Amino acid sequence: MTTSVQPAATGQMAGRPSPTGLADVIDTILDKGLVIDAYVRVSLVGIEVLTVDARVVVASVDTYLRFAEAANRLDMAETGEQGLPEVLETTKGVPSADRTKKVVQGVLEAADEKLTDIVESHGMKKKAPRRREEEE
């Protein structure tokens, strides 16, 4: 057996990245890393590992209805009485300089912090997130 540095197969687990940090951690560590069973079989200790709910992202009728509602909501909330041509124009429009700045700055700030910092800044939650369908 060799231990090599190469892409590992990922499991089917999925989580919802959220500002709590815990979701990021769960996304990142579960089902990844070396598996000890592959190396050691004798003194491996049985210890209960609590399960963490993870919802695999599978498109379903529920998803479809949610997307349709999002499209519908967009119409009412933001485009008002616009027809399709105006929608097209909006899409192709140049974003304002302000927003550009905000997004780029956001990226750079995010890059600066480690996941551990994010975790710390949001404190520790006692429960793993079990519902992932709510909006931001």
Next chain:
Amino acid sequence: MGRSTKVSGGSVPEQATPRQQNMASYLYGVVPADLNLASDDRGLGDPPGEVQLVRHGEVAALVSDVNVDQPLGQPDDLLAYERLLDSVAAKGPVLPFRFGAVLASPEAIVEELLTPFHDEFLGALRDLEGQAEYIVKGRYVESALMREILAENPEAAALREAIRGQAEDVTRNERIRLGELIAATIEAKRDLDTRTLLDALSSHYSTAMVRPPSHEQDAVHVAMLARTGEQRALEKALGELGETWDGRVNLRLLGPLAPYDFVIAQEPGV
């Protein structure tokens, strides 16, 4: 995931836990033997175990004592595990073990893990030298995404018109068809945007893994193995991409992290 670590073969737990008070050694990962631990490194468990290096030759196991009567997997445990491995990854190479790895004792770690696999671990650690994992997550901005899809797809736009102002149960079929179109379009956009991201950052990583989306509106979710010394350049390149995606995709960069996505044990049928 969530799977209990089982004693396999003919051994039974009683034989496997000879240490006092049901304590065992929680294994976080394997590191070079000359790693310097930070004084504030803490392990998981309650109270947090003291983190130690169990050395053998040029490699060492990163461990802490853990009470086997306490189930693992509380959020605090996951956070502690991840924090320790990432703090080590920021300093040097580490081979992370999947959450939940527990062995009977430090002696068992040396005899069963470090001794037989010393050279494999050392080789993998050398491959990782100077590198760590970085994760890029991107989420579509919903309103921009929907606008983009409706503008590009006349059928979607027509369906949207059809459901406007109509009760949900009356337009159920149209809604499902519209949602289906949107879902398929997002998937195609995700593939394209992931490709764009990998191309834009190609000179900044040695290997990349596309992760499954963790949310239905994920634009990109990629783990990369990149040089920690060139993190600024990676951030800059990602920032430039973020600018072209302004208002459309919100990007986040996590790292440096332990290379969870890039270590693998290859079993030739043990």
